[in-house]
Amino acid sequence: MSEAAPSPFANDRALKRLRRRRAADRRFRWYGRAAIGFALAALAVLMASIFAQALSAATYHVVRFRIDPAGIDSAAGTPQILQDVHEQIRASLDREFPEAADDPVLHRQLSGLVTRLAALSAAERIGQGGPGTTAPFDVQLPLSDDVDLYLKGVAARQVTVSLPAMQASANTETGQVTLAGPAALARIRAAAAPTNLHVGEASFLATAGRTTIRLETLSELSATGIVLSGAVGDFNGKPVRMRIVSLPEADRSVSDRQIAWALALQAEGRLRRVPHWALLARTDSTQPELAGTLAAIVGSLLTLLVTAALAIPVGILASIYLEEFAPKNRLTSLIEVNINNLAAVPSIVFGLLGAAVFLGVFGLPRSAPIVGGLVLALLILPVVIIAARAAMKAVPDSIRAGALAIGASRMQTVFHHVLPLAAPGMITGAILGMARALGETAPLLLIGMVAFVADVPRGPEDEASVLPVLIYSWATQAERAWEPMTGAAILILLVFLIAMNSVVVYLRARMDRKS
Amino acid sequence: MLSQLGHLPMDFLLVSAMIVLASAGFIAGRLKAESFAFSPDVRVHSRPNSHGFFVLMWALGPALLVALGYAILSGPLSRAWLQGELPSGFSSLRPGEMSNYLDAVARAGRLEGFASGERVFDTVTARYVQIRGEMNLAALALAVLLPAACLAWAHRRIGPDFRARVHVESGIEWFLFLCAAVAIATTVGIVASLVFESLRFFAAVPVQEFLLGREWNAQTSAEFGALPLFFGTFMIAFFAMLVAAPVGLYAAIYLSEYAGRQVRAVVKPVMEVLAGIPTVVYGFFALLVVAPLIRAAAVQVNGTLIQLGWASEPVFAAQPTSALAAGVVMGIMVIPFVSSLSDDVIRAVPQALRDGAYAVGATKSEAVRQVVLPAALPGIIAALLLAVSRAIGETMIVVMAAGHRAQISLDPTQDLTTITVQIVALLTGESGFDSPKTLSAFALGLALFAFTLVFNLVALGVVQRFRQKYE
Numbered sequence: 001m002s003e004a005a006p007s008p009f010a011n012d013r014a015l016k017r018l019r020r021r022r023a024a025d026r027r028f029r030w031y032g033r034a035a036i037g038f039a040l041a042a043l044a045v046l047m048a049s050i051f052a053q054a055l056s057a058a059t060y061h062v063v064r065f066r067i068d069p070a071g072i073d074s075a076a077g078t079p080q081i082l083q084d085v086h087e088q089i090r091a092s093l094d095r096e097f098p099e100a101a102d103d104p105v106l107h108r109q110l111s112g113l114v115t116r117l118a119a120l121s122a123a124e125r126i127g128q129g130g131p132g133t134t135a136p137f138d139v140q141l142p143l144s145d146d147v148d149l150y151l152k153g154v155a156a157r158q159v160t161v162s163l164p165a166m167q168a169s170a171n172t173e174t175g176q177v178t179l180a181g182p183a184a185l186a187r188i189r190a191a192a193a194p195t196n197l198h199v200g201e202a203s204f205l206a207t208a209g210r211t212t213i214r215l216e217t218l219s220e221l222s223a224t225g226i227v228l229s230g231a232v233g234d235f236n237g238k239p240v241r242m243r244i245v246s247l248p249e250a251d252r253s254v255s256d257r258q259i260a261w262a263l264a265l266q267a268e269g270r271l272r273r274v275p276h277w278a279l280l281a282r283t284d285s286t287q288p289e290l291a292g293t294l295a296a297i298v299g300s301l302l303t304l305l306v307t308a309a310l311a312i313p314v315g316i317l318a319s320i321y322l323e324e325f326a327p328k329n330r331l332t333s334l335i336e337v338n339i340n341n342l343a344a345v346p347s348i349v350f351g352l353l354g355a356a357v358f359l360g361v362f363g364l365p366r367s368a369p370i371v372g373g374l375v376l377a378l379l380i381l382p383v384v385i386i387a388a389r390a391a392m393k394a395v396p397d398s399i400r401a402g403a404l405a406i407g408a409s410r411m412q413t414v415f416h417h418v419l420p421l422a423a424p425g426m427i428t429g430a431i432l433g434m435a436r437a438l439g440e441t442a443p444l445l446l447i448g449m450v451a452f453v454a455d456v457p458r459g460p461e462d463e464a465s466v467l468p469v470l471i472y473s474w475a476t477q478a479e480r481a482w483e484p485m486t487g488a489a490i491l492i493l494l495v496f497l498i499a500m501n502s503v504v505v506y507l508r509a510r511m512d513r514k515s
Numbered sequence: 516m517l518s519q520l521g522h523l524p525m526d527f528l529l530v531s532a533m534i535v536l537a538s539a540g541f542i543a544g545r546l547k548a549e550s551f552a553f554s555p556d557v558r559v560h561s562r563p564n565s566h567g568f569f570v571l572m573w574a575l576g577p578a579l580l581v582a583l584g585y586a587i588l589s590g591p592l593s594r595a596w597l598q599g600e601l602p603s604g605f606s607s608l609r610p611g612e613m614s615n616y617l618d619a620v621a622r623a624g625r626l627e628g629f630a631s632g633e634r635v636f637d638t639v640t641a642r643y644v645q646i647r648g649e650m651n652l653a654a655l656a657l658a659v660l661l662p663a664a665c666l667a668w669a670h671r672r673i674g675p676d677f678r679a680r681v682h683v684e685s686g687i688e689w690f691l692f693l694c695a696a697v698a699i700a701t702t703v704g705i706v707a708s709l710v711f712e713s714l715r716f717f718a719a720v721p722v723q724e725f726l727l728g729r730e731w732n733a734q735t736s737a738e739f740g741a742l743p744l745f746f747g748t749f750m751i752a753f754f755a756m757l758v759a760a761p762v763g764l765y766a767a768i769y770l771s772e773y774a775g776r777q778v779r780a781v782v783k784p785v786m787e788v789l790a791g792i793p794t795v796v797y798g799f800f801a802l803l804v805v806a807p808l809i810r811a812a813a814v815q816v817n818g819t820l821i822q823l824g825w826a827s828e829p830v831f832a833a834q835p836t837s838a839l840a841a842g843v844v845m846g847i848m849v850i851p852f853v854s855s856l857s858d859d860v861i862r863a864v865p866q867a868l869r870d871g872a873y874a875v876g877a878t879k880s881e882a883v884r885q886v887v888l889p890a891a892l893p894g895i896i897a898a899l900l901l902a903v904s905r906a907i908g909e910t911m912i913v914v915m916a917a918g919h920r921a922q923i924s925l926d927p928t929q930d931l932t933t934i935t936v937q938i939v940a941l942l943t944g945e946s947g948f949d950s951p952k953t954l955s956a957f958a959l960g961l962a963l964f965a966f967t968l969v970f971n972l973v974a975l976g977v978v979q980r981f982r983q984k985y986e
């Protein structure tokens with residue numbers, strides 16, 4: 001048998017063809033890998049970009065102020081108290097930086113470091129007149145978002161160099177300062193050269209101690225500049241930090257002066273970078289540095305509560321009927337087609353239903369969790385039903401037969417024997433439905449949940465917003481500082497979703513072990 | 516007196532009435548059943564608990580009905596009543612203004628001791644609270660008396676021969692059926708509200724103008740030609756499928772035919788994560804990352820083309836938000852819809868078909884392409900159709916990243932608007948449904964519902980056929 005018949009592959013053309021076919025096979029496999037790679041990479045880029053945004057909102061800068069309630073009438077009502085507290089804050093800044101006193105533009109920039117509303121919590125504290133509000137007390141107020149973003153290095157690109165000490169001398173007539181120190185000047189030019197930055201376009205800010213000088217000319221032997229804040233004396237014998245902000249001052253929302261003031265406050269230890277817990281403790285605001293997600297989180301919980309109370313029982317009971325009791329007739333097959341179709345109806349159509357029926361016909365309040373919960377309940381009902389039916393289908397028929405054989409009624413069979421076995425699967429479906437409801441935005445926009453809500457809702461009939469809608473309204477704001485805030489709010493939403501899905505994974509793992 | 520009744524905590528009272536009546540019914544039924552159940556010479560059909568539940572059912576059912584009726588009807592009824600009593604001076608108000616006014620009255624009426632200082636408004640509010648008081652009184656009386664009567668009647672029917680369990684079980688079955696019917700009611704509600712409001716819209720704007728008109732200026736209530744919206748919707752869905760179809764399909768093929776168990780166990784759930792991310796997050800991603808990227812690329816291409824002398828002016832519009840950006844991100848979102856359904860149908864193709872292909876010498880890819888895929892084709896088509904339906908109905912991504920300009924343009928970097936974007940733009944912050952502007956949102960909704968319904972029904976039908984073939 002050693003003499004086999006000549007194989008049809010044993011000629012060159014056939015071998016070539018075979019090679020080609022095998023190469024096609026390998027290529028096909030790589031297409032598949034590439035497709036999966038694309039999907040996973042898209043997920044990774046999505047997550048990474050949101051994390052990157054959220055990271056800079058994880059901390060923020062606060063400034064310490066001393067408030068003296070002695071001169072404030074604590075019975076005057078919050079607006080007046082806020083006014084008085086704000087006056088004290090402005091006065092404190094004026095004392096700190098007298099250079100802004102005579103110039104209205106500079107003065108506006110200076111008081112722009114801390115927004116008026118930032119002092120609201122301090123004002124309310126005085127108004128309530130609790131303990132510790134009669135003696136002077138310290139408050140930490142958030143820094144204005146633009147300056148905050150600059151200090152985090154997000155708002156404007158800059159090069160930072162550490163320089164050895166330089167000799168600074170002020171010309172009393174022109175107010176100009178001359179800086180000398182060949183080694184330091186060479187370093188500045190070396191740092192500016194690669195990016196081709198020039199004095200006059202980019203801002204060259206030299207800081208020592210609490211003093212900042214902006215350079216006006218830069219040559220090999222000396223540099224001249226003006227003092228933005230502080231006193232020239234600070235420069236003598238101290239190391240200097242040079243910041244070269246590449247974006248011209250006119251093109252950014254934070255001025256050189258504001259940078260100088262913030263650096264001075266930082267040098268004194270009055271300005272610190274702290275964890276941004278306020279993001280979880282505050283409600284929505286028109287100022288990014290004052291905004292938080294608390295009201296939206298509570299709104300989401302209230303809405304989900306209504307959704308769960310309706311969708312889960314109705315969905316599970318409906319699935320019991322369809323799976324165990326429904327006669328096979330036209331009505332029940334219509335219900336089935338209908339449920340499958342309802343699962344694929346765009347969510348915004350449910351919003352239209354809510355707007356026309358719940359708001360229009362029943363006259364329920366706009367922007368209320370009760371309406372949002374109702375709409376979302378109808379939206380996830382098919383999801384809950386389909387999952388619950390799958391769970392009941394998975395219960396072996398021998399269980400039903402056994403129960404019926406010893407004389408249980410059909411109702412007893414279902415409620416005493418089938419339901420306990422199907423429960424984990426049903427709960428899984430219910431949680432998945434709730435997760436979908438938690439992330440849903442579009443239908444809620446149509447029932448008015450996009451309205452600006454500054455108070456934490458106390459019941460399902462109060463005005464409220466929900467997390468995804470808050471994300472939407474933050475994401476569409478123009479100011480740059482909302483981007484990291486949006487990223488952070490998304491992370492909070494994702495944490496809730498991950499928690500819900502972990503429960504599902506755990507339940508599924510338990511079910512798999514049993515079967 | 517009546518105005519105090521207007522502020523009754525009705526939710527609490529109705530629920531407590533239900534709880535009290537239900538427990539009373541159960542205890543009464545069970546006590547009566549116990550009185551005859553344990554005597555040795557009587558054969559009893561049902562256990563005492565069943566009798567208890569029978570009476571409970573007859574007490575709770577009517578109470579629930581009354582509570583539901585109150586929740587649904589009390590608001591509209593008291594408003595209608597109040598409106599009927601308003602002096603003739605109010606009839607000059609337009610319907611929208613009237614409903615806003617009544618809204619304000621109802622909101623004020625909910626607060627105890629409310630006074631705006633305006634005499635007419637406060638008088639109307641006080642009258643409204645009185646009407647609510649009468650309603651509340653009537654509802655409470657009904658919620659106690661009707662269930663109590665039913666309870667007494669049910670209690671009388673109990674006896675040793677009474678088949679309480681059968682009655683209870685058929686009652687429960689009816690309740691289960693009602694729950695299943697909620698799904699039908701939802702569809703009916705959707706269709707009815709869309710059709711009703713659309714009819715009001717089409718009374719003002721002719722149907723053909725809506726379907727075929729090419730100018731859309733709904734914000735000014737001027738022009739309602741929805742053709743550019745339909746175009747934008749399908750254009751963006753097309754871009755989405757350009758991404759999702761190949762990626763989803765190849766991923767499904769690889770996962771079902773090539774990947775080992777461990778790879779599959781990791782990759783599949785990770786890909787499903789894409790389906791679990793809220794769409795508003797995709798919208799943010801599109802707005803923040805993808806749209807600027809596409810814009811920069813388009814500007815680059817424009818520059819290169821002009822430099823090469825192939826074009827004298829910019830070819831691409833390079834808008835800050837673009838159809839392509841929304842489409843690509845939407846495509847990423849629907850990948851798992853394509854891949855997981857296709858994966859299911861490919862795995863459902865019998866192994867015998869593959870074995871047959873290998874037996875005649877096919878390589879793996881030939882077996883997949885020429886045998887498995889044709890066999891799975893109906894299911895794959897269904898998966899693609901469902902993905903298209905998902906893409907047309909998707910809202911947040913396009914609201915955030917597609918734009919608001921209604922135009923027909925084949926340039927992918929142009930900003931297009933879609934049906935869903937316009938619905939959101941028209942109904943956000945609006946309260947009355949009276950102007951053609953807000954009503955047009957419902958006509959758009961009807962069109963959207965119709966489009967997706969066709970895709971869904973075809974897809975579901977194909978899947979059903981496919982299942983019958985192999986299972």
